[in-house]
Amino acid sequence: MEVAIRKWKIEDKSELADVLNNKNILNNLRDGVPYPYTENDAADFISAMLSADQDKTFVFAITLDDRVIESVGIFRQENIHCRTAELGYYIGEQY
Secondary structure, X not given: OOEEEEOOOHXXXXXXXXXXXXXXXHOOOOXXXXXXXXXXXXXXXXXXXXXXXXXXXXXXXXXXXXXXEEEEEEEEOOHHHOOOEEEEEEEOOOO
């Protein structure tokens, strides 16, 4: 088994939707993540992360044998919080 951290690919949308279409995971994430979580939601997220400012947003897929099982992201804050960042992650319930 090979675990890797890599940039998101739009082709990951189906696997991402599978992981996030789970109330047990969504109940522990920030507000605003839709349920049910669809492939369109996943494609929108991936597109947004791929086009985000690379000096402020660092988001990666974590894969097991090139299958998405998790996501991790660091988001630099702005204004008076410019020296801080928010860290977010989740892992598929079965993993």
